[in-house]
Amino acid sequence: MPMFNVFYIISLLLLSTSAFAEGDLAPESPSFQASAERGKATFDAVCVHCHHLTHEISAVGCPGLEGVLTRHNAEWIDAWLTSPESFAKTNVKAKTVVDANPYGLVMPTLPEMVKEHDRLDIIEFLKTLK
Numbered sequence: 542m543p544m545f546n547v548f549y550i551i552s553l554l555l556l557s558t559s560a561f562a563e564g565d566l567a568p569e570s571p572s573f574q575a576s577a578e579r580g581k582a583t584f585d586a587v588c589v590h591c592h593h594l595t596h597e598i599s600a601v602g603c604p605g606l607e608g609v610l611t612r613h614n615a616e617w618i619d620a621w622l623t624s625p626e627s628f629a630k631t632n633v634k635a636k637t638v639v640d641a642n643p644y645g646l647v648m649p650t651l652p653e654m655v656k657e658h659d660r661l662d663i664i665e666f667l668k669t670l671k
């Protein structure tokens with residue numbers, strides 16, 4: 542196989558695994574659209590260990606997330622998800638949420654919530670929990 546072809550194939554492989562990986566579009570990209578479906582998949586993988594989707598508080602004191610967007614707006618939830626611990630140091634409402642939990646378990650900063658598009662997807666999903 543000529544060298545030229547080898548480089549061509551390698552660059553195609555690199556492109557398909559990085560730049561164009563599905564769901565990896567930056568929020569500022571015109572084709573990005575927050576997806577409740579992707580958000581639900583993240584919820585089922587990450588948040589479900591602590592939170593119920595009803596009003597019910599979990600056994601370890603995590604608030605049920607039903608109607609969460611009636612308690613906080615999307616911008617607040619975005620900041621919360623980015624880092625609950627540091628947000629609670631600067632935001633009075635976030636501190637109130639932490640103080641209201643009598644069990645002493647604090648929501649950690651989650652590696653899955655580092656990327657803005659992942660947070661926007663999960664917020665889109667939380668909006669469906671009326």
Ligand code: HEC
Pocket residue numbers: 583584587588589590591592602603604605609612618621622625638639640642646647648649651653654663
């Ligand atoms: C290790 C357990 C844990 C995980 C995992 C977790 N949380 Fe939490 N979350 C908490 C706890 C505990 C609180 C209550 C505040 C506190 O004490 O930090 C909370 C509070 C919240 C609140 C504020 C709720 C309210 O009614 O004020 C939101 C929103 C939230 N979590 C969303 C999420 C989402 C979305 C995920 C998944 C990406 C997630 N959490 C993952 C433990 C967790």
